Amino acid sequence: MATIRDIATLSGYSVTTVSRVLNNHPYVAEEKRNKILKIIRDLDYIPSTKARDLSRGKSTHIAVMIPYTNHPYTDKIVSGILRAAFNDGYKVTLLPTNYNPTVEKQYLDDLAAKAWDGMIITSKKISFERIEGYLKYAPIVCCEDTGSFSIPCISIKREQSYIDLFTRLKKQGYQHIGLTVGRTENESASTDLVLKTYKKILGVLDESMVFRNCYLYEDGVQAGRYFSTIKKLEVIVTNGDDVAAGILQHLSKDQVKVIGEENLLSSTLLNFSTIDHHLDHCGEAAFQLLLRKEIKTEIMPYTFIERI
Known part of the structure; x- marks a missing residue:
């Protein structure tokens, strides 16, 4: 396989000049550049990415x-x-x-x-x-x-988004509100925030109103099956639109208000409310x-x- 030194030898120019051509350096005479580029094409030479990154001091x-x-x-x-x-x-x-x-x-x-x-x-x-x-x-x-x-x-601004959401629900008169969360509050700052905000705005949180280890649509289906057994449930605040979509396979919007997160296609197609954190x-x-x-x-x- 050809090297930069081979190109220098065949062209009659220095390794430094060949390197400048390879790196599109502006200060190379057009005649030199064309001769070196022709040899590069003839040899089917492909520059070493690592070597070029070292010469530039970064790899992009x-x-x-x-x-x-x-x-x-x-x-x-x-x-x-x-x-x-x-x-x-x-x-x-x-x-x-x-x-x-x-x-x-x-x-x-x-x-x-x-x-x-x-x-x-x-x-x-x-x-x-x-x-x-x-x-x-x-x-x-x-x-x-x-x-x-x-x-x-x-x-x-997750905390403020949760404060505003639970305040809105409280003003609208909702009292029986379920939650879905992913990781535990000890592992996830987001879970910790939503649980603390719920308690701060709405009061005591009954653990039976929380469905945990919820991440994907399939988890939402399981959550929907669970929440369908809870009487007087009015709202479910979820940790993702796909989770909310899964819940709606067991509960209709006539039965309960479901709120998602991140404004994914599923929330548009199923027409439920969502918090968009503009990820x-x-x-x-x-x-x-x-x-x-x-x-x-x-x-x-x-x-x-x-x-x-």
């Missing part, structure tokens, strides 16, 4: 740590990251973790070893304290509020913040979409 390649590959939350936030990355000519590697802290740490170690130019963490189990220690190696952005830690982040925009903003390498928190607004 980032990593995105995700908990799962089959979750609507992941799909929507990743779609925003991919759109922004493509527009800026960046490659993206997705790193699923299943919330395994050992796997998460290994990915961070890979980042420290310069496997990528930077990393976006959409959701994690490892502590912010551990993550902060890796900022000296490469930029990192988290898609959740990092509090007092000096980690750049996109803060989704695709969150992904785009996270990518741009990663490129700027700023230590700051950007707030992502939310929209309540009411459908009757």
